Amino acid sequence: MLNMPPEEIKKKIHAQTGMSLEEVNGKVADKMKQLAGLISEEGACHIIANELSVQLVPEASERTVKDLLPGMRDVNQDLKVIQVYELRTFQSKYSEGEGKVCSFLGGDESGVIRLTAWGPLADTVSGLKPQDVVSIKNGYVKENNGRAEVHLNDKSEIAVNPEGVEVKSAARQEGGNAEYAEKKISELAQGDYRVELTGTVMQAYEPRVFDRKDGGQGIVANVLMDDGSGNIRCALWDDNASKAFNMPVDQIIANKDGSFQEERDNLLGRIVRVQGRVKLNTTYNNMEMSVDSLEIDAKPKGMQAEAKTEAAPAKQEEPVKEPAAKETPKTEEPAEKKEAPKPAADDAISLDELDDLDLDEI
Secondary structure, three states: OOOOOHHHHHHHHHHHHOOOHHHHHHHHHHHHHHOOOOOOHHHHHHHHHHHOOOOOOOOHHHOOHHHOOOOOOOEEEEEEEEEEOOOEEEEOOOOOOEEEEEEEEEEEOOEEEEEEEEOHHHHHHHOOOOOOEEEEEEEEEEEEOOEEEEEEOOOOEEEEOOOOOOOOOOOOOEOOOOOOEEOOHHHOOOOOOOEEEEEEEEEEOOOEEEEOOOOOEEEEEEEEEEOOOOEEEEEEEOHHHHHHHOOOHHHHHHOOOOOOHHHHHHHOOOEEEEEEEEEEEOOOOEEEEEEEEEEEOOOOHHHHHHHHHOOOOOOOOOOOOOOOOOOOOOOOOOOOOOOOOOOOOOOOOOOOOHHHOOOOOO
16 A cells, blocks of 8 residues: 555545545545444545545656655656665675665656665666666665655666656755745644754754664764744754764764763754654654754744845935034943753653664665
8 A cells, every 4th residue: 555644645535526625534534434443544545535536646657756655566767867875785684695785866857766776786776877867667665764765676677778768857855846845843744755844952862873784883863843833853864963963973973872961952942944754653643853954053934034025224315414422332231141941851752663764874
């Protein structure tokens, strides 16, 4: 089954049938009641869509990168190569000898997605160059850290620069649509792959060091941010964690058993802008964000717009006046510096089990 949020399925039913969203919600509720609660809302939405012949994804000939969703199989897609990553080897759990894996970013005018090739196809991928056009066949789409990712195995095929195949320039951003949608935390929904939030850091937690599947190490640090409409835990990986703590990644790893209290305190009360993807933490039943990019001491966009629209007052000529007697300037008392409020201590919101995540660095 496609991993598509219920709200997205409802919107497609609404758009293709003309039913109101209230009617769609009613049908979904009736279906769940009819099945005695033995089906999830997402499953009920899929059944309703199927009964009404609603097309959830475009036909293969019309499909673009932004239409690729976790759960899709037998995926055929034309893409333009943007960036190729290092070929890696590992000890295979399923056969004797070394395994190979190599990833690249590819896309079209709708967006960019990561593709990971295993086995012999990893050699083909490692030889790709930016701007190459590739046609993939029999791929499958998985979710990795909240984003869609195409995997290619021994049943898949890759054709490099096939004759007659053209792909328009790909947007650099990864994960689907080329732009990040500005949202409030209260507006977030499961499956929001590309969103932008601006808020204040309420809490920062100790960075954690984890082992990657390729034998290297990575870091992840959690911060809790609030934008006035709600709060959300944000996971900062590697370079973003390094930026937040103002410390190189290797230094954080070397100090993994030490304390980062000073660096954590330095983040409290600061305005940050994050872009990333949202997923549901099933343990705590709340939304959390995996951050793609981080801006610290960000200026709220409302203030930026206000600054741009303020027109400078027109300069007017004034009549010459007699010089006024100089007044002794008044000394103003310095404004009392307000400290950022520290949230009450509580347990950090834990990550989903790291073993369940593909922590390959891109």
